[in-house]
Amino acid sequence: MILSKDEVKNIASLARIGIEDKEIEDYQKNLSEILDYFKELEGLDTNSIEPIGHITGRSDVSRKDERGEVARKEREDILNNAPERKDNYVKVKSVL
Amino acid sequence: MIKELHEKLISGETTSTKLTEEYFGKIEKKDKDIQAYLTLTKDLALEQARAVDEKIKKGEAVDILAGLPCAIKDNMCIAGVRTTAASKILDNYIAPYDATAIRKLKEKKAVFLGKTNLDEFAMGSSTENSAYQITRNPNDLERVPGGSSGGSAAAVAGDEAVWALGSDTGGSIRQPASFCGIVGLKPTYGRVSRHGLLAMASSLDQIGPLAKTVEDAAIVLSRIIGEDGKDATVASEFGKKYEDYLTGDISKIKIGVPKEYMADGMDEKVKEKFQEAVDKFKKMGAEVREISLPHSKYSLAAYYLIMPSEVSSNLARFDGIKYGFRADDQKDSDFDGIARNLFETYLDTRKYGLGKEVKRRIFLGTYALSAGYYDAYYLKAQKVRALIKKDFEETLEEVDFIFSPTTPETAFKIGEKTEDPLRMYLSDVFTISANLSGVPAISFPIGKINEEDGKELPIGGQLMGKWFDEEGILNAAHAFEIN
Secondary structure (H helix, E strand, C coil): CCCCHHHHHHHHHHCCCCCCHHHHHHHHHHHHHHHHHHHHHHHCCCCCCCCCCCCCCCCCCCCCCCCCCCCHHHHHHHHHCCCCEECCEECCCCCC | CHHHHHHHHHHCCCCHHHHHHHHHHHHHHHHHHHCCEEEECHHHHHHHHHHHHHHHHCCCCCCCCCCCEEEEECCECCCCCECCCCCHHHCCCECCCCCHHHHHHHHCCCEEEEEECCCHHHCCCCCCCCCCCCCCECCECCECCCCCCHHHHHHHHCCCCCEEEEEECCCCCHHHHHHHCCEEEECCCCCECCCCECCCCCCCCEEEEEECCHHHHHHHHHCCECCCCCCCCCCCCCCCCHHHHCCCCCCCCEEEEEHHHHCCCCCHHHHHHHHHHHHHHHHCCCEEEEECCCCHHHHHHHHHHHHHHHHHHHHHHCCCCCCCCCCCCCCCCCCCCCCHHHHHHHHHHHHHHCCHHHHHHHHHHHHHHCCCCCHHHHHHHHHHHHHHHHHHHHHHHHCCEEEEECCCCCCCECCCCCCCHHHHHHHHCCCHHHHHHCCCEEEEEEEEEECCCCCEEEEEEEEECCCCCHHHHHHHHHHHHHC
């Protein structure tokens, strides 16, 4: 199986990763090779098998629905990591 | 090693400050060759050391880990310290909080020397995929230390830290431990909180120790386990001290050797060394028998579907908005999308911020999860995972532990596999089943092998045990080590 150039471009777009034309061929080759390897699973009958959820079977873990407190310093530290901030907001590029 | 150093601190033979300075001295001397560290935290370390020295001077009781210098893989958050995951996209990221494992270690007064190198976002088996530097194996500088916790393994093996923390998604603690000749433990899934560990594949990731001895690994593990209210998958613990379980007696245990692992692809010398280890276990009174894990041949394929799928989703957060690197150049993309401005910020940030292997895995995962392919790939792989888990459930009724080499070969040369991702993935063939099934697994040295170029290289043996039976595999590995 060989992924087409358009398929690679579409995957890159879905993944929000820019790629250059000269990279496409490389990805076609690499990705197709790995996808071929997955063919190994096709021969295995899994029709009656339930897929795994949580591996050790833990479920319904919950905590109280209450507001957590974030220290002022921690809030500052978080905001300072943003490439652009304005007052107490993370600044985003115009969407529309 | 931890016990001896602790006694020296308590008796006043040395101080934590002296010991910490000694280790920074070793790092200064050796790390230009080994390149294990990405960031050194000297101020923090000396401050932590002084606090311990004061406590000891006052005659206060301190934990066995107190004042001992350790290294932390750079995908775990220490508040106020740069945390890069060896990626350009987090080049300037300063962690605003402590990971739970770090918080627990701080409570025990451990001393943090710095953050160690890894394959970018823990994706790789050689630590060659770091955006910053290539870490070298202290046993032979021309070879890789393994990965992705290669920096942590090399730091411990090269005497640049007493012990280290790593993370293991498909073998990333155990494979470098095997290549570097030290001990590495991946706990049961849910034993250690993943809060503050930069997520790679959430259903597989676990934090664990790398150390010089099995006892050291047991001591460290005891101090990082347990619920924290921040990771819903963590199991409760009851103040267990794993070091108390190391009796060294394995006379009644049953060890299974999977026949599927002994098939083709394994280096002959590794096979020989492994056979010697099996004989040693027998001599110590263990019963060793052949067992079968019939679905193990599917594990690599299942792993390389589940892992990238979770990767593609987890790494969506690195978009140049909330933290890390943002590309300002928006001229290169030829995509036409809505909201061109923001969309192109995403495209360029991720294009320039992420490395080749990371992108490859995001692409694979994106494809596997995209419309029309979900059933054929991700769902199928999760079903295969159920079958692999069943293999382990049935086998671990029959035997106490499953024993194999950790890796099919010793450390390979730098550059040898970088062009062939599929061949690189095969390094994980014996380790990934423990992540898929969730069982705990330990790698410990079983000997050294003479290579053709005259070098002597270590190789590890791997023991996998029942879910939450860390004490069992630790004791068996400890028995091997002291005999």
